[in-house]
Every structure is written in structure tokens, then in C-alpha cells.
Amino acid sequence: MKTILVSIALFVAMAMTSSAAIRVAPPQTKSAVDTKLAMRKLWEDHITYTRNYIISALAGLPDADAVAARLMKNQEEIGAAIKPYYGDAAGDKLTSLLKEHITVASEVVKAAKAPNSVTLAAAQKKWEANADDIARFLAGANPNWKEPEIRGMLHKHLDLTTGEVTARLMKDWAADQKSYDEGHAHMLMFSDVLTDGIAKQFPDKFTK
Numbered sequence: 001m002k003t004i005l006v007s008i009a010l011f012v013a014m015a016m017t018s019s020a021a022i023r024v025a026p027p028q029t030k031s032a033v034d035t036k037l038a039m040r041k042l043w044e045d046h047i048t049y050t051r052n053y054i055i056s057a058l059a060g061l062p063d064a065d066a067v068a069a070r071l072m073k074n075q076e077e078i079g080a081a082i083k084p085y086y087g088d089a090a091g092d093k094l095t096s097l098l099k100e101h102i103t104v105a106s107e108v109v110k111a112a113k114a115p116n117s118v119t120l121a122a123a124q125k126k127w128e129a130n131a132d133d134i135a136r137f138l139a140g141a142n143p144n145w146k147e148p149e150i151r152g153m154l155h156k157h158l159d160l161t162t163g164e165v166t167a168r169l170m171k172d173w174a175a176d177q178k179s180y181d182e183g184h185a186h187m188l189m190f191s192d193v194l195t196d197g198i199a200k201q202f203p204d205k206f207t208k
Helices: 002-024 030-059 064-086 088-113 117-141 147-169 173-201
Strands: none
Touching (some): 030 064, 030 173, 064 088, 064 173, 088 147, 117 147, 147 173
């Protein structure tokens, strides 16, 4: 009987703790949800058009340049998305950094296809340095975006994208799809980190 009473007491305590946690969770306003979905769309375009470019460039398809142009436009759209919070100069700076990210990515793809190991290593080094620059810039704009965390997520993005390129060159379609699926989920997580950081830094903009 004593064991039963102790079990019931523990169950009630756990239920009360769980209820309290639910009660203190901040509500998601419509503006917060709309912003999160809009940011996800931009970063989903980033990962999708990057994949489209990889496929077209490696296969020598005639639409490679058109896909690359659309991918560059996506970087402008991402930069524009932060302008309401950080201003035009910051938005333009992010666009510039992201365009460099895409430019170097194309160098990585071309070097891997050649193949040219020396050029590939140099391009990958530039790619990582650019990721570090992006992380540094974002961390300087928002204290909720911790530089080590952002840098780690960006480097993971590079690793997964490289996985797609390598797998396609080896015609390992299962590995290619796995890298893309993981990269897609990772990019959405990265997008949510950015949006959550904006909402914490500018709570007055997300009250409705």
C-alpha cells in the first residue's frame, strides 16, 4: 500500500511539473509564425536550388547557368529579409557574403567534377573561411546567435552539400539522397534558429 501511495505521489508531482512547463511556454503569435514560415521558404529555396545546380552542373545540363542565376537571386531575398530588423547595409552585407558562398560552391563543384584535387582543396578552404565570415557577421548582429553554434551549423551545411556532390560523382544515388534529405532538414533547423533569435531580440515586433 505504501509503495502504491508513493507511486501516485510521484505521478501527481510529474504531472504538475509538466503542466507548469506548458503554462510558461511563450505563445506563438501570428506574426512570429508568419515570419518563421517565410524564412523557412527562403532557406528551403537555398537548399533546393543548390541541389538543382549540383545536378545540372555535374551532368553538364544547359540550364546550369539559369539555375545559378536563380540561386544568386535567392541570396538577395535572404539579405532583404533581415533588412526590417538590421537595416539596408546589414542586409546587403549578408547578401554579399551569401553570394560569395554560392560562387565558391560552384568552384567546389567544378573542381570535384574535373577532378582537380589541388583546386578542390583550395576551394573548400575558401568555402569554410566564408562560412566563418557569415557566422561572425550574424553573431555581431544578434547576441542570440552564438558564433560557435552558427559556425558549426554552417560547416555542417558545407559537409552535407559536399556529400551530395561526392555521391553523385560516384553514382551512389542512395547516399546522394541521404545527404540531401539531411541537408534539407538541417537548413530548416538553421532557419528556425535565425527566426527565433530575431524574435528574442525584437519582441515588440512579434506581439500580434
